Amino acid sequence: MAIAQDKMTQVCLFLERHNLVPLPINYHVAYAYVSNTQATLSNTIDSNIANNITLDNFLMETWFNEYLSFETKSNDALLKGANNVVDTINQATEQCTDSVNQYLAQLDSGLVAIDETNITQSRQIISELIEASYELKAEQLKIQERILQAQAETYKTQLKIDELKKERYSDPLTGLYQQAYLNQQVTLWQQDSHSLCAIAINIDHFNEFNSRYGHLIGDIVLNKVAKKVQSYVLESGLPVRTRGEEFMVFLPDIDINTASEIAEKIRGGVEKLRFVSSRSGKRLPTITVSVGVAKNAIEEDLSLLTSNASQALQQAKLNGRNTVVNSLN
Ligand SMILES: Nc1nc2c(ncn2[C@@H]2O[C@H](COP(=O)(O)OP(=O)(O)OP(=O)(O)O)[C@@H](O)[C@H]2O)c(=O)[nH]1
Known part of the structure; x- marks a missing residue:
């Protein structure tokens, strides 16, 4: 009993230290970590901590799926x-x-x-x-x-x-693809000599939204935004949840101007989404996204494409958010 209590204290301290909300999955992963039941999981968490990577719900869920799930x-x-x-x-x-x-x-x-x-x-x-x-x-x-x-x-x-x-x-919260699938698909595209465009999408001021309305409502917003993103891509591209509140869409064989038009449609579509609190019946604030677009030549590395799209996204944040930036501009 004393050992179990000691473990739970360690789990709570771990969640507190990393600002993680006490969700069942977070408990599960933290418990496995403090108990060291899965050496590879513990090593992965240790190396993320050593590299100053913030542990968030998304990472915890990814590890849960990878190491602990049914x-x-x-x-x-x-x-x-x-x-x-x-x-x-x-x-x-x-x-x-x-x-x-x-x-x-x-x-x-x-x-x-x-x-x-x-x-x-x-x-x-x-x-x-x-x-x-x-x-x-x-x-x-x-x-x-x-x-x-x-x-x-x-x-x-x-x-x-x-x-x-x-x-x-597929990511359980949003239904979008996970990173692991992207790597497989990109290899296939590259083998077939396709050029690629990437659209990086990040929800604006989501931290504040979560703090005001709670993570559960935040999760619903994430899901709806993801569905909206997906609706503009359909069969032609690959929408991926790359981080907690960040998505990327990969589109083969299109020019950057067409990709920017799709990005603009995604931005406008998300802005039009309406969220109403089921408790108070009041409208929640409008959700907006900042978007970055980049294009890769066939032989170029995927990481170069994602980093160019992320840089364009950062520029969109600096430009005041709720906007699209193309890496060529
Ligand atoms: N509800 C919910 N929130 C998440 C999830 N993953 C990440 N987040 C939250 O997303 C927020 C991201 O915050 P920041 O990186 O500070 O960015 P931001 O507040 O959106 O600010 P800007 O990006 O600069 O506009 C944090 O509060 C995370 O907890 C998730 O799966 N669900």
Whole structure:
């Protein structure tokens, strides 16, 4: 009991030290950290602290998903299922080869032993061969059934993998993609020689909004802003939640002026969103975003593109916020 209390005190101190709100996920990650149950998680947190990176809800949630969530266990179960399917198919194939070999051997010796001068003996051999053929057929039908079952299992596993992939790569709060998916997609784009534009979007004065209306309302705002961002991109680009209240949209093969027009639509669309307090019925202040746009040549590094878009975004903040800055300007 004393140990548990001591751990909880350490968890509370950790959350307080890093200005983290006492959300269940934050508790969970902090508890695993102070208990050192996951060495890789502890090392990651230590190295972020050592590099003066602010721990926020977004990072805590990312680590929760990566190191502690049910999904990891679910992946293990999935792998076990996939191994079982492979084992079944292997066993069925071995069994199939054995029975065919056995049949061929019996057929060989039977054919050699057929003697046209000894009709009775030949009839006996032929009837044994017919019986062996039926046995082989029955055996093959059983094997076919097992393979069909394995195929059905494989199909279910494939569906589960697709579902997990979607969960793994989308951010639960906003539904946008996570950074890990971006890295994969950009590699594909680069292999296919696409140039890329990036639009960096950051909510203005969100700290103040959170302090006045609370994190829960802040979360709703984040979700709605993300949905608005997504609505302007649809199938043509990749919207990613890159940090707590920051998103980036990646668009292949468009010029920077078109990207700036999309950015302007996103800015204007967010400004038009209306939020009403469900408790008081009063309108909450208008939410605005600052936006930075940049373009990369095909061979250039992704980090250069994101850093150019972030710099343009910083310039938009300096220009008074609720505005779009293009890195060429
Ligand atoms: N509600 C909520 N807030 C978050 C989340 N992630 C980050 N934040 C908050 O976003 C705020 C970001 O604040 P700052 O980086 O100071 O920026 P800002 O107040 O928006 O100011 P400017 O960017 O300069 O306009 C902090 O209060 C974070 O706690 C989240 O998942 N949910």
